[in-house]
Amino acid sequence: MTEEVKRLLMRELELSGEDVYTVAGPLDLSGLWGLYELNRPDLKERLPAPVIPPALARSTSEDGEVDIFRVIDEGDLLVHHPYESFASSVEAFIDQAVSDPDVLAIKQTLYRTSGPDSPIVRSLIRAAESGKQVVALVELTARFDEEANITWAAELEKAGVHVVYGVVGLKTHAKATLVVRRTGTGIRRYCHMGTGNYNSQTARLYEDIGLLSSDTELGEDLTDLFNYLTGYSRQRQYRRLLVAPVTLRSGIVELIRTQTHSDGRIIIKCNHLIDPEVIEALYAASSAGARIDLIVRSSCGVRPGVKGMSENIWVRSLVGRYLEHSRIYHFGDDRWYIGSADLMGRNLDGRIETVVPVIDPRLQARLAEVMDVLLADDVLASELNPDGSWHKVPTIRHLDAQEELHRLAVERTAL
Secondary structure, X not given: OOXXXXXXXXXXXXXXXXXXXXXXXXXXXXXXXXXXXXXOHHHOOOOOOXXXXXXXXXXXXXXXXXXXXXXXXXXXXXXXXXXXXXXXXXXXXXXXXXXXXXXXXXXXXEOOOOOOOOHHHHHHHHHHHOOOEEEEEEOOOOOOOHHHHHHHHHHHHHHOOEEEOOOOOOEEOOOEEEEEEEEOOEEEEEEEEEOOOOOOOHHHOEEEEEEEEOOHHHHHHHHHHHHHHOOOOOOOOOOOOXXXXXXXXXHHHHHHHHOOOOOOEEEEEEOOEXXXXXXXXXXXHHHOOOEEEEEEOOOEOOOOOOXXXXXXXXXXXXXXXXXXXXXEEEEOOOEEEEEOOOEOHHHHHOEEEEEEEEOOHHHHHHHXXXXXXXXXXXXXXXXXXXXXXXXXXXXXXXXXXXXXXXXXXXXXXXX
């Protein structure tokens, strides 16, 4: 930047010299996407193809159709992206809800969409045009997708979708879909709750986990949540869900306290962990003798290994071809949760967030497998030192967690 431009900006922005920082490098790294979009496949990494989740693959008929509702009726389904296909699970779930004449209503939160061509948003438009009741909560302030979301909101309203924009003063970051369906025994609710966005593009680059369920209490919770989001209730208590800003912080802190003893066990995987109340609870658990492993991709306010405070806490971060985006919480032997929330003030106090328990022992074992692989990684992982610096984990076993999780997904489909 020339001195002339700098002086102009300082004058117009009313800044002094001490407000200006010179950076030796590009300021907007998102501009590199323009370079990546060049048609040079020879210079691009070939990503492994996602697999169809085994429960869905086993139920696929000869003509390629699968009744996802029947699969969910037989038991909860956990899907792990991008190792397992987003299109054949989440998008297929929405598509079947759109085409099924017994589906009465579809309600969904939309945070980050897929720009000008979002398969899920187009499905909601088709559902409304076919006469189904469709509710879409569109978050207009979703970072990077503001323009696309404004455009989609207008298109959805034009098609007859009941579009709402959330609760005043709170950003809606929860990832939830509720399908209300008529069955032979009455009305049944089908749910999808995830850690990632309803975005087919990021689903190929972000690591995320989703839960498909027809659990009665979870369906009732989601009904109450959508009633709250659309202004029809002031719900503050839920059966299964932890919901920010009403029950999530207190729920997480209480779960940590249940492990504040010498046999305690806590594993948390998230993007950010900087909330003081949560950190103090973790320090107390560590001081009581609990073993705590934290997998934090970005900002972390915990100092591990400090004598008398955090000697039983280990912190690591993994950076690989996929963005580690899922939030997984584990307490004790059998309490597992997934959700949209990180442990920071903006998530716990300033957003609508949801964290859902995973109760099925089969699915808990899947989550335990994921955590075991992430904690064993010695290719992508770095660990946090007590002084706040990081060191690369020595590569001894050559275990790349993302390659291993893809291998396990492929192996599972062959069983």
